[in-house]
Amino acid sequence: MKIKPTSDSAKSMTGLILEVFRLNGALLEAGDSLVSDIGLTSARWQVLGGIAYSDEPRPVAWVAQDMGLSRQAVQRIVNDLKKAGLVELQPNPRHARAKLVLLTKEGQRRLAQASERQAKWVEELAxxxxxxxxxxxxxxITAASNRLLGEKSIRRQDPKT
Amino acid sequence: MKIKPTSDSAKSMTGLILEVFRLNGALLEAGDSLVSDIGLTSARWQVLGGIAYSDEPRPVAWVAQDMGLSRQAVQRIVNDLKKAGLVELQPNPRHARAKLVLLTKEGQRRLAQASERQAKWVEELAxxxxxxxxxxxxxxITAASNRLLGEKSIRRQDPKT
DNA sequence: ATCAAATTGACAGCATGTTGTCAATATGAT
DNA sequence: ATCATATTGACAACATGCTGTCAATTTGAT
Known part of the structure; x- marks a missing residue:
């Protein structure tokens, strides 16, 4: 088989990619154990954060948009969070179906706990x-991401189009 | 609320973490589209590579071990690959249940196609x-991963313990 | 005011990964 | 040789994410 020449950049990049996968896995795992005893998971934590992010309560679809996740993924998590009492729905004067999601007292408490812990954790990690x-x-890494994402429209909602 | 002082390192690290998540997502997506028309997905591609990695055919559990994935995750993918005819099982003289997995001709062909395409892709990315x-x-990134993973035993099989 | 198009949540199906349990099979200490 | 232990694949349940479809509701152009 003929040897295919590979540029130095490409070789380094291959290594970087593998390390990114590895770190990503490690981060998810760390995130989960960081908040598991608060009754959260990485995903729920993230969504909780996404909801708390804005001052005004917003519908699920808007939260999803902001977080760069699909509408339905967030919807399911929100449903779970609601069952767990960390989130509640408020009637939306602008839209009968799209109720507004907001944290309950308990949800705020949990999120605050998680944030505090996370701050210490990052401090230690860095x-x-x-x-x-x-x-x-x-x-x-940003450069690589941009190169990958840049070309395509940054669509994140229903691909109904 | 009292403002919590945050070190420069921690601030940078927070940014880095977010970028790692972003790149990870972008890479998975790119990987999928890179091989989708070859009839592969990122996961199947990865497993195919894991199988081809060693010269000697090995049982699923060993492949999983090497890839840092859980035994069952790989098992399921291998079952799918077998259905797709990209992989076949060979009797294992050392163990009646743990059959040896190996690529079929077609599996080799697909993997080669994917690899070739990937090389060009990385070249472009870098x-x-x-x-x-x-x-x-x-x-x-490696340093961060090691810090996260280093403390715990690097176990990857059944946590039956 | 009307009607097509967009938004939104519900529901369902799939891909991927994890964990737990079970039965079959090896392995190893005695 | 025997018996506890480990390995291994099958099966199932769950978490997370994606996509497609549908009906209710809004919005916006006319």
């Missing part, structure tokens, strides 16, 4: 690493 | 990026 290096790494 | 920068980014 300890002794050079902020410059970290920022540079983020730049490279 | 184009104009400094290999040094990429390598540095990978280092930072």
């Amino acid at each position: 300890k002794d690493l050079d902020p410059e290096d970290i920022a540079n790494a983020a730049s490279v | 184009k104009d990026l400094d290999p040094e920068d990429i390598a540095n980014a990978a280092s930072v």
